[in-house]
Structures are given as C-alpha cells and as structure tokens.
Amino acid sequence: MxxxxxxxxxxxxxxxxxxxxxxxxxxxxxxxxxxxxxxxxxxxxxxxxxxxxxxxxxxxxxxxxxxxxxxxxxxxxxxxxxxxxxxxxxxxxxxxxxxxxxxxxxxxxxxxxxxxxxxxxxxxxxxxxxxxxxxxxxxxxxxxxxxxxxxxxxxxxxxxxxxxxxxxxxxxxxxxxxxxxxxxxxxxxxxxxxxxxxxxxxxxxxxxxxxxxxxxxxxxLPAAALALATTRRQHVDDDLMRTAERWVDEALGAAQPVPRTGALLAAAVADTSAGVTRDDGSLVDWLTDPSRASDTVARELREVRRRILAAAL
Known part of the structure; x- marks a missing residue:
C-alpha cells in the first residue's frame, strides 16, 4: 500500500x-x-x-x-x-x-x-x-x-x-x-x-x-500474421470457419457458451491438424464443462466438432 x-x-x-x-x-x-x-x-x-x-x-x-x-x-x-x-x-x-x-x-x-x-x-x-x-x-x-x-x-x-x-x-x-x-x-x-x-x-x-x-x-508483423493464417487455412479455411459458426448458431443460438463458439472450435481443430498443439481438449473441455453447458449443449458442440473434423482439409 x-x-x-x-x-x-x-x-x-x-x-x-x-x-x-x-x-x-x-x-x-x-x-x-x-x-x-x-x-x-x-x-x-x-x-x-x-x-x-x-x-x-x-x-x-x-x-x-x-x-x-x-x-x-x-x-x-x-x-x-x-x-x-x-x-x-x-x-x-x-x-x-x-x-x-x-x-x-x-x-x-x-x-x-x-x-x-x-x-x-x-x-x-x-x-x-x-x-x-x-x-x-x-x-x-x-x-x-x-x-x-x-x-x-x-x-x-x-x-x-x-x-x-x-x-x-x-x-x-x-x-x-x-x-x-x-x-x-x-x-x-x-x-x-x-x-x-x-x-x-x-x-x-x-x-x-x-x-x-x-x-x-x-x-x-504482417508476414507473421500471414504465416499463421496460411498454416490454419491448410486445414480449416475461412469458409469452414464461417460454416462452423453457422452450425453452432443454428443448433444452439444464444445457448452457446460464448459468441463465435463455432469459429473457436474450428480454429482449435486447425491447430491440432497443423501440429500447433497436441489436441483441442483445453478449449473443448472448457466449452462443454457442466458449469456452462448442459448435456444437450455439450452434445451439440461435440457434434459440430465432429462435422468440422470431417470437413477439414
């Protein structure tokens, strides 16, 4: 003090x-x-x-x-x-x-x-x-x-x-x-x-x-931003990012844990696919934690994640 x-x-x-x-x-x-x-x-x-x-x-x-x-x-x-x-x-x-x-x-x-x-x-x-x-x-x-x-x-x-x-x-x-x-x-x-x-x-x-x-x-700095974007787009392009957002919006609307949950899930899938991180558990576990997501919400989020994985490049 x-x-x-x-x-x-x-x-x-x-x-x-x-x-x-x-x-x-x-x-x-x-x-x-x-x-x-x-x-x-x-x-x-x-x-x-x-x-x-x-x-x-x-x-x-x-x-x-x-x-x-x-x-x-x-x-x-x-x-x-x-x-x-x-x-x-x-x-x-x-x-x-x-x-x-x-x-x-x-x-x-x-x-x-x-x-x-x-x-x-x-x-x-x-x-x-x-x-x-x-x-x-x-x-x-x-x-x-x-x-x-x-x-x-x-x-x-x-x-x-x-x-x-x-x-x-x-x-x-x-x-x-x-x-x-x-x-x-x-x-x-x-x-x-x-x-x-x-x-x-x-x-x-x-x-x-x-x-x-x-x-x-x-x-x-622009080159660094482009490098990150290029790595991500090799696995999850911008269209899939937007599509993932739409999937979550359609399934959950305001019930999603935070705005842009779909894009976050897609981005985490991209990181795992690119080897940036070993898995996306840190994000997915937080989003689906019972304190912020009901069983129904958690199930829908995991389904969206499955669809992202299936659509990823």
Missing part, C-alpha cells in the same frame, strides 16, 4: 498523462505504467478527451462506460504506477512486469505511441471476442496488453525470425486454450493500430530523429 504522499504522486502522474502527449522512448517504469493505464481507459470509455479521462481517474461518472469496470482499471493502474515508482527509485529497467507482474519480465516496446497502439489492439481484440473475458478475466487482459507490446518489439526482426517467435507464442497460447486464430486476429488489429498512428515518413519526429513510416513500424 502506498503512503499518502505516494498515493498523491501516483494520482498526479496518472493525471499528467491524460493528454496522451508523451512520445518517444520511455525509460521510466512509472511513466510506462501511467501511459498503459490511461490508454486502457481510452478503450474502456471510447474517448481520448482529456477531461473525460480525468473524470474516469477521479471516479466521476463517464457516460456510456461501465463504472465498475472503470474503477477496476483505475485501481489496477494505480497499483502498477506505484510499483513503477519503486522500480524507478531502485533503477530497474522497463519490461513487461511493469504492467503485468505475472509476466516474468519479457521485453516490450518502450515507444510511447506504439505502446498505446499495443494497448488498443489488445483490449480491442478482447472486447471483440468475449471468450477471453469469460475464461481468462483480468489476468488475460494484462497478458494481452504485454503480449501485444512484445509483438511490436518483433517488428524490426527479419520476417523469418519474427515468424518463428510468433509461432512459438501461438503454440504456448494454443496449449492454454487460445487457438492461434485469435493471435492471427490480434496481429491484424495490431498492424491496423500501428498504421493508424505512424504515417508516411516525413522529416523528423519530436525528438529530432528521422521519422519512421508505417512499413518500418509494422515491419515483419
């Missing part, structure tokens, strides 16, 4: 970043934590208005936003900034542990603009796929953010090396119930976010360094 002075320092640091004006490389762990915390509020509120973000930080109502969710994000952000101040005082470097203590401290981008893009891509992907929140909760959200920031750090690598690293992450996540199709989507969102903030090179950046264009900023 922070002291009163420490709490004031944390609050002021967060407020100082609601304008989202900080650019360039960040070497202060507390500033990294503040930038991430504010950007998560941007996603949660759907606004970049500094006054609205200030309201969120100070606990005032924000129209259209979930007050409880905002309060949780603010509390978590304060904790990360507080820990960042301790890191700053002890001279510790920036790594994923700044905003995700369970991460083990792997490398993340320290460019402020790209870090914000990573947060938006991660949280946007989570919001678009309710499975993440239903299964992995706040812990999953933190890992999505730091994984996203790590992925951006791969952009400067040669395509072969970047693809190798992304395929490694895909295997890790697939074994934990996240089909590599989800990472494929995340990479696409990440590339879009980076391109939205890094335009064609012209002159210098605010620190006087040559400006990067979007091709340089996204680097090998």
């Amino acid at each position: 922070t002291t009163t002075a420490g709490a004031d320092d944390v609050h002021e640091l967060l407020l100082s970043h609601v304008d989202r004006a900080t650019v360039g490389a960040l070497d202060d762990p507390a500033v990294v934590a503040a930038v991430v915390a504010v950007e998560r509020l941007v996603v949660a509120t759907g606004s970049t208005n500094p006054e609205l973000l200030r309201d969120a930080l100070e606990g005032r109502p924000v129209t259209g936003a979930d007050a409880n969710h905002l309060a949780e994000l603010v509390e978590e952000g304060r904790g990360h900034v507080s820990a960042g101040l301790i890191r700053r005082a002890s001279g510790q470097a920036v790594d994923a542990g700044v905003v995700n203590p369970a991460s083990g401290g792997y490398e993340i981008t320290t460019d402020a603009t790209l870090l914000r893009a990573a947060v938006r891509a991660a949280q946007g992907s989570i919001d678009a796929m309710p499975y993440y929140g239903a299964r992995y909760g706040a812990r999953g959200s933190r890992f999505a953010t730091t994984d996203s920031a790590w992925l951006i750090s791969l952009a400067p690598l040669e395509p072969e090396r970047a693809v190798h690293q992304v395929e490694w992450l895909a295997r890790v996540l697939a074994a934990r119930g996240m089909p590599s199709w989800l990472l494929e989507i995340h990479l696409g969102a990440l590339v879009t976010e980076v391109r939205s903030v890094v335009g064609p090179a012209a002159g210098t950046d605010p620190e006087g360094e040559p400006a990067a264009d979007d091709a340089e900023a996204v680097g090998s």
Whole structure:
C-alpha cells in the first residue's frame, strides 16, 4: 500500500498523462505504467478527451462506460504506477512486469505511441471476442496488453525470425486454450493500430530523429500474421470457419457458451491438424464443462466438432 504522499504522486502522474502527449522512448517504469493505464481507459470509455479521462481517474461518472469496470482499471493502474515508482527509485529497467507482474519480465516496446497502439489492439481484440473475458478475466487482459507490446518489439526482426517467435507464442497460447486464430486476429488489429498512428515518413519526429513510416513500424508483423493464417487455412479455411459458426448458431443460438463458439472450435481443430498443439481438449473441455453447458449443449458442440473434423482439409 502506498503512503499518502505516494498515493498523491501516483494520482498526479496518472493525471499528467491524460493528454496522451508523451512520445518517444520511455525509460521510466512509472511513466510506462501511467501511459498503459490511461490508454486502457481510452478503450474502456471510447474517448481520448482529456477531461473525460480525468473524470474516469477521479471516479466521476463517464457516460456510456461501465463504472465498475472503470474503477477496476483505475485501481489496477494505480497499483502498477506505484510499483513503477519503486522500480524507478531502485533503477530497474522497463519490461513487461511493469504492467503485468505475472509476466516474468519479457521485453516490450518502450515507444510511447506504439505502446498505446499495443494497448488498443489488445483490449480491442478482447472486447471483440468475449471468450477471453469469460475464461481468462483480468489476468488475460494484462497478458494481452504485454503480449501485444512484445509483438511490436518483433517488428524490426527479419520476417523469418519474427515468424518463428510468433509461432512459438501461438503454440504456448494454443496449449492454454487460445487457438492461434485469435493471435492471427490480434496481429491484424495490431498492424491496423500501428498504421493508424505512424504515417508516411516525413522529416523528423519530436525528438529530432528521422521519422519512421508505417512499413518500418509494422515491419515483419504482417508476414507473421500471414504465416499463421496460411498454416490454419491448410486445414480449416475461412469458409469452414464461417460454416462452423453457422452450425453452432443454428443448433444452439444464444445457448452457446460464448459468441463465435463455432469459429473457436474450428480454429482449435486447425491447430491440432497443423501440429500447433497436441489436441483441442483445453478449449473443448472448457466449452462443454457442466458449469456452462448442459448435456444437450455439450452434445451439440461435440457434434459440430465432429462435422468440422470431417470437413477439414
């Protein structure tokens, strides 16, 4: 727990970043934590208005936003900034542990603009796929953010090396119930976010360094996304993904455990067929668990899985 002075320092640091004006490389762990915390509020509120973000930080109502969710994000952000101040005082470097203590401290981008893009891509992907929140909760959200920031750090690598690293992450996540199709989507969102903030090179950046264009900023990330998609499509193409969704929708409608259950099942079959993971038990067992699926629902899901396997390439 922070002291009163420490709490004031944390609050002021967060407020100082609601304008989202900080650019360039960040070497202060507390500033990294503040930038991430504010950007998560941007996603949660759907606004970049500094006054609205200030309201969120100070606990005032924000129209259209979930007050409880905002309060949780603010509390978590304060904790990360507080820990960042301790890191700053002890001279510790920036790594994923700044905003995700369970991460083990792997490398993340320290460019402020790209870090914000990573947060938006991660949280946007989570919001678009309710499975993440239903299964992995706040812990999953933190890992999505730091994984996203790590992925951006791969952009400067040669395509072969970047693809190798992304395929490694895909295997890790697939074994934990996240089909590599989800990472494929995340990479696409990440590339879009980076391109939205890094335009064609012209002159210098605010620190006087040559400006990067979007091709340089996204680097090998499009190649990595394509590699995942190509591997998946060799076994489960886009048509079968859509068909699997239709099968589940027709069989269960709103009774399916999470939206897009059919696509998740198809993506897991693709991973098993491609050797990304040994089996799809982690996903299938979760979807058919009695706590979220009746016997009838579980039976229908297994039947859809059987049909996917029969139709897979």
